[in-house]
Amino acid sequence: MDRRQRRTREAIFSAFSQLLAQKSYNSITVQDIIDTADIGRTTFYAHFETKDDLLKELCEDLFGHIIGSAMDCAHTHGLYSDDSSPESVFCHLLQHLQKNGSNILGLLSCENNDIFLRYFKNSLNSLIQNQFIKGRAPKLDVPSDFLLNHICGSFVEMVLWWIKGGMIQTPEELDRYFCAVLEPLF
Amino acid sequence: MDRRQRRTREAIFSAFSQLLAQKSYNSITVQDIIDTADIGRTTFYAHFETKDDLLKELCEDLFGHIIGSAMDCAHTHGLYSDDSSPESVFCHLLQHLQKNGSNILGLLSCENNDIFLRYFKNSLNSLIQNQFIKGRAPKLDVPSDFLLNHICGSFVEMVLWWIKGGMIQTPEELDRYFCAVLEPLF
DNA sequence: TTTATAGCAAACATTTTGTTCCGTTAATTA
DNA sequence: TAATTAACGGAACAAAATGTTTGCTATAAA
Numbered sequence: 346m347d348r349r350q351r352r353t354r355e356a357i358f359s360a361f362s363q364l365l366a367q368k369s370y371n372s373i374t375v376q377d378i379i380d381t382a383d384i385g386r387t388t389f390y391a392h393f394e395t396k397d398d399l400l401k402e403l404c405e406d407l408f409g410h411i412i413g414s415a416m417d418c419a420h421t422h423g424l425y426s427d428d429s430s431p432e433s434v435f436c437h438l439l440q441h442l443q444k445n446g447s448n449i450l451g452l453l454s455c456e457n458n459d460i461f462l463r464y465f466k467n468s469l470n471s472l473i474q475n476q477f478i479k480g481r482a483p484k485l486d487v488p489s490d491f492l493l494n495h496i497c498g499s500f501v502e503m504v505l506w507w508i509k510g511g512m513i514q515t516p517e518e519l520d521r522y523f524c525a526v527l528e529p530l531f
Numbered sequence: 532m533d534r535r536q537r538r539t540r541e542a543i544f545s546a547f548s549q550l551l552a553q554k555s556y557n558s559i560t561v562q563d564i565i566d567t568a569d570i571g572r573t574t575f576y577a578h579f580e581t582k583d584d585l586l587k588e589l590c591e592d593l594f595g596h597i598i599g600s601a602m603d604c605a606h607t608h609g610l611y612s613d614d615s616s617p618e619s620v621f622c623h624l625l626q627h628l629q630k631n632g633s634n635i636l637g638l639l640s641c642e643n644n645d646i647f648l649r650y651f652k653n654s655l656n657s658l659i660q661n662q663f664i665k666g667r668a669p670k671l672d673v674p675s676d677f678l679l680n681h682i683c684g685s686f687v688e689m690v691l692w693w694i695k696g697g698m699i700q701t702p703e704e705l706d707r708y709f710c711a712v713l714e715p716l717f
Numbered sequence: 718t719t720t721a722t723a724g725c726a727a728a729c730a731t732t733t734t735g736t737t738c739c740g741t742t743a744a745t746t747a
Numbered sequence: 748t749a750a751t752t753a754a755c756g757g758a759a760c761a762a763a764a765t766g767t768t769t770g771c772t773a774t775a776a777a
Contacts, residue, residue: 347775349723371557371583374764385725390766397557459645487708494692495685495712502684506677522673526681529715535743535754560733571756576735 354392356382358403362448370400370457404464407449411441412468419476434472435500435523439516442504454508462501469497485530496527540578542568544589548634556586556643590650593635597627598654605662620658621686621709625702628690640694648687655683671716682713 360382364373375396379389393399418437442450452461473496485492503523507514514522546568550559561582565575579585604623628636638647659682671678689709693700700708 347723349774353724369583375766376764386765387726387767388724391723395765397555459649463645485711487711491689491692491708492712494688498688498691499681499685502680502688503677505684506680510676522677525671525673526678526716530712533744533754539755561735562733572734573736573757574755577754581734 350392353382353384353388356384357389357392357399358406361399361403362451365455365457366451368456370460400460403452404461407452407461408464408468411438411449412472414441415472419472433520433524434476436516436520438500439504439507439519443512443516450508453504458505458508462505465504466497466501469500470494473497492530499523499526536578539568539570539574542570543575543578543585544592547585547589548637551641551643552637554642556646586646589638590647593638593647594650594654597624597635598658600627601658605658619706619710620662622702622706624686625690625693625705629698629702636694639690644691644694648691651690652683652687655686656680659683678716685709685712 357378360378361373364377364381373396375389378396378399379386382389393402415434415438419434422433422437442453445451449461452458453465455461470493473493500523503519507519543564546564547559550563550567559582561575564582564585565572568575579588601620601624605620608619608623628639631637635647638644639651656679659679686709689705693705
């Protein structure tokens, strides 16, 4: 990919994130993005068809990385943290979020975090899905895809609660909470 | 309130719901709503400031009813279903959703159900909050507001899963799933 | 150095938004 | 029933946003 393309793409992503921290998704116009990114009108439309399209690609970009990293962790360590392997995937994800190497947290904290949470949960779903089947057999008589949804959903809701509360807990603490409400199910 | 006001307000709500079933929130224009509701441009702006405002009022209208009904149920019956009281608030909510007396289900099924789910969860939060404190003491060493969030979040995620799967389960069945994953926590 | 292509400015038609003015219609009240 | 009040609707309007075209410049890649 051309270096110029990469730079403008990054400039647009950056401008968009910046704007999302200031105002709601719906009130952000393409013109706003163009002005903030300081690019030509034509250039924007050469990269993205619409604002929704931009949002979609940004999400894929961001969660592609975080899930890829978690995928490795899930292979080396286990899915859940226990005495033998304290480094669960969930803890890893939380640490990744807190480190904020990318600006995921800013987006998850913004007014319209719903959009990102949906993407986040979908990514999680495919991450956990593989690991889930070969895990320990569930104690409960509920459908396995219900359980999968319950796990991913709860995790995303926890992250949301974490952020909304000012992220005063450590990732390890949160991981303990999460295991506490999930472990009885296995 | 004037009967004319009520009628046009209802016409706008109806048109809006109808459009949401067809296309995404962002692609719906005020003009679309005006045309579908078959009202004057001036009339729309006399009722709602913006499209976002309309969305907000629609949510308050819908969830105000469903939560009000559940509030009664929570008083007469318990929060959770057990042998003594099989009619839990959760089961009641699910039945209410399935009955589809209002068009909540249509909105929760639409492309942008995220918006409604947020409102739904917030409403749930305040519903459960009161009942939660005087409930049984939790077995787990986790903050009570974390638990509250976990319950409400899980419920909403379950409803989402239910709808996405075509609602093939009965409310009673779902209620059993939900109790199965929550009961070990108490 | 040459070639290909991304970027940009300016102008453009089109759509959407939100407001104003005024005549009409329907509800309320006397 | 008549008078009053207020909602409705149509038309026209300015302003803003969208999306596209054209032709020139700058820059990466070969």
